[in-house]
Amino acid sequence: MTKARRALAAAAALGLLTVGGCSGSDDSSKSASGTITYWLWDTFQQPQYQACADAFHAANPQYKVKITQYGWDDYWNTLTSAFVSGTAPDTFISHLSYYPQYAAQSQLLDITEQVKKDNVDLSQYQNGLADLWVDQQGRRFGLPKDFDTVALFYNTKKVEEAGVKTEDLQNLTWNPTDGGTYERLIARLTVDKNGKRGDEPGFDKTKVATYGLGLNSSGGGFGQTEWSQYAFSTGWTHGDKTPWPTRFNYDDPRFKQTIAWFRSLVDRGYMPTLAIASSGVNQMDAYGAGKYAMVTEGSWNTKSYWDLKGVKSGIAPTPIGPIGKRASMINGLADNIYAGTKNPEGAWQWVKFLASPACQQDIVAKQGIVFPAMKTATVEAERAFAAKQIDVAPFTVHIKENTTTLAPIADHWADISALMTETMDSILSGKSGVDSLDGANRKVNEFLKK
Amino acid sequence: MSTATRARRYRDVPAALIFVGPAAVGFLTFYLWPAIRGFYLSLTDFSLLSAPEFIGLENYERLIGDHLFWNALLVTLEYVVINIAVQTVFAVLLAVLMHRLTRSMTIRSIVLLPYLIANVIAALVWYSMLDYQTGVVNQLLEWLSVDRVAFFGETTTAIPTIALVNTWRHVGYTALLVFAGLQAIPKQVYEAAAMDGASEWKTFWRVTLPLLRPVMALVLVLTVIGSFQVFDTVAVTTTGGPINATRVIYYYIFEQAFARFDFGYASAMSFALFVILAGVAYAQLRLTRASQSDLS
Structure with missing residues (x-):
């Protein structure tokens, strides 16, 4: 019995060593060749963001976006371990209950300067959404991508x-x-x-x-x-x-x-x-x-x-x-940029594109899956839902009547x-x-x- | 010891190293080093993404005052007691039945079937089968005119339910281990018992169980330690709830480490658990005199 167990332990140890040897070549690690990695958790939304990635590539041929999807439960654990090992994606969809922790630990890229330099109009998003992504020191980490009621x-x-x-x-x-x-x-x-x-x-x-x-x-x-x-x-x-x-x-x-x-x-x-x-x-x-x-x-x-x-x-x-x-x-999501990205300029261009009419209004709104954060995209999204026989006015009435309350966000x-x-x-x-x-x-x- | 045997001993060293080497490397890399590092981290404030900061015994002081830690230990203990008691009784029963009644490979394979299903899958299937409103088990209860039960949802039934689901999955495997032990008992002692006119019941208590003791000791040590490590069933079903009823120690450690980024505190709890488990295993081995057999 003991012999058999020892043999098993040896085999297991060898097996683990082999596995350990392979993990160095993880394809999620960023590359310097103009490929920007992007993580998301919702399978329903992957096609629309793939379409945005294709449009982004067409407009900026020097950049390519590689999307990886993880289920919600794995997403945050995988992301955390990726931060630790320095293999986090250049960009990823983020959530209010997680980003303050990552920001406090210096894992996220502050995009305040980029937003100012490129004159991104923060009033084009539903009221309040853009404020959620600024921390207590006034650093901005994201631009709104969608909203939900x-x-x-x-x-x-x-x-x-x-x-x-x-x-x-x-x-x-x-x-x-x-x-x-x-x-x-x-x-x-x-x-x-x-x-x-x-x-x-x-x-x-x-x-x-x-x-x-x-x-x-x-x-x-x-x-x-x-x-x-x-x-x-x-x-x-x-x-x-x-x-x-x-x-x-x-x-x-x-x-x-x-x-x-x-x-x-x-x-x-x-x-x-x-x-x-x-x-x-x-x-x-x-x-x-x-x-x-x-x-x-x-x-x-x-x-x-x-x-x-x-x-x-x-x-x-x-x-x-x-x-x-x-x-x-x-509540709304935004895209964050990893502080350790090798391609901060490309990552910013991609994140800016995701927060622009070209992605939110022309692509995401037409899918009728989520409400894009841009005010001008809401009507388009309502139309897309209506085409599927879904009347989403009960969700958007809160926007029209200004009866929304922002999600709590705290340290x-x-x-x-x-x-x-x-x-x-x-x-x-x-x-x-x-x-x-x-x-x-x-x-x-x-x-x-x- | 003569010089000749000593020389032979040293001659065996290179060969021994080749055999022991891989296991030793695995042990050092994946058990000993992480354990030492884990102990060091238990003395630090470590949030994973910034460097650990040495704080001495603070984590251990906090642990003593943390009612959720003690609750987790109690909940885990309740789980282990139910799981091991039921599992061991059924495993021995199954093993004896297999030993005395059938030589069929098919039946032995069927007994092992639940063990071949991944833990998470087994847990999720039971979770939906035991649902209060739509679960097939509750439908059966209703046909039998028994009130429906929210097995995973009530604080009182959640841990027993999880313990029994895992018993269902592991009982066949444990039975096979016991069965192997039964086969090592020489036929002559049974023939002698039969000759003396011992009944099947008496044979079991007076012959089978005493001779099975070393194997049972090993099985118990392995299953008890395994049982203390319950995690996946909780993680995919109740996630510690309702309230804190199923917040077993491993799940609590996981939460502190990966949801609340308190790796230092999680390491301290892991180390406390290590000490407890080492104690339990030592006590078990001593009490069951595992290294001696009544056969010799």
Whole structure:
């Protein structure tokens, strides 16, 4: 036995050595020959950015762009290890929850000078998006590439069966006390095993067949598609300012009331418990299986919902809240340049091209997958979605009515997120009350002082 | 020791080096050096992208006061106890059945089948089969008039569920190891037991198990250490939740290192885990007298 194991260990060691010997010739490492490497995570979006890369090459024959795609879960680990080994791509799609950390560790190229030198007009992007990519020292790391907002996706058949007209979904109202017409709709759409609806006497909340509203997760400290649309419509915001708040507002009474109401949907049987929602398949698949009549979702998932087999969906805007307006988080991506790139000029030209009408308006908008960040590209994108029978007005209404709130972006976000996920999970599963937010918020603010 | 044997001993050295060399290089490069470096990093504040900064025992002080570290150890322990207890009982049972009842290669292969499926795939398939609303298992429960269970979703059932999924995957492999041990037991002792009129049950307890002890000791040490290292099943299903119910030690270390870039602290926890595992393995080997056999 021991002999066999030792032989195995030797074989394994040799195998590892061979593998180790090969890894030097990784094709993701940058080359000086005018090839610019570019990483992204969304397979749906790869074709449109490939088209941009081709157009960029046609306009600048001296540069070629090589795109590599990694799934979201691998993306950040791969990128981090690539930073460590100095083999990071010249350019890559970046996210607000990750870039501050990389910027603080000097991994990203500051493009402030380039933007000034080339006169890039920052007002051509949706309001506020460009500010998200400037850190506290005033260094700019990216130009906006797209934006996303939140809306309600509903199963058209279930809405019809409930006797609800789709026009009634357009101007729903909500408040944290009785939930308004929004909660009445959710109750109406909830059906138990005996066919009784949530607003009918005899409704059995322990045996629900279809929940009126689906649940993705507790939302942690972000709550982008889970609860931010309600909390914002009370006038609440994550922090005292965005980006870079100096303190968070998770202990605000308006936030606590909103979360208490959100949790009450579970108690009434209109929304699944966190245990049910996190027991296997995700929100989209449960919706696809007819378990949810409605879900709150981000615009980036629109195509995936339309691709679901056996379910026909419609989109409605988020409800109008106590401040008399709707609300939605607005978030957007940007491209970052690796500080160690061998080709900073080529990388900048490519990133600038990605943030220009030639890419965003002429190519990306026409694909109807995401909303480009440029104001002038929104109409084009709406048209492209309409061509696929998708009316995306519920997403863009927030732009027109100026009801967007910027995504929170802060230092120590990974620590804040870990703490808030624990706290919100606990509240949503009924293990603690909303008053536990006081203590959590104190700790969050301590992270910010570090 | 005579000079002749000593000379022969030295004559064997070059040949021995050739055989030991590759394993030794692998051991030094991939185990010993990383372990030493890991220990050094545990004494530093290291965020991976900037140089480590020596801070002495600060990480270890933090570890003692970190309720999530202790929670992770408890959760891991719960997992190990359920996983090893169920797995060992079933593995021995399967092995004895294979040994006494069948010589069929097909059945032996089938027993090993779950082990041939990648851990992540097995975990994901179970995850969707056990889903509260759409999972086939819950559909079966409903037909049997049993209430549905959110296996992976409830704090109380999540760890047992993960432990049993991994038991399902590993039990066949463990059974084969035990089976190999059973085959090493001479037939004569069974014939003698039969001659003395011992029942099948008595034979198992008085003959099979005692003679199996060295093999069982090895199997237990290997499976217990393997069990402490549970990671992938958690990473692809519950990711530590609900709340902290499945935040096992390896997953917590991974989070600290790769999500929160606190490599120094992650190294300190890894080192603490190393000490614990070394202790567990040593205690097991001593308690089960693994180096002695009752046969000799």
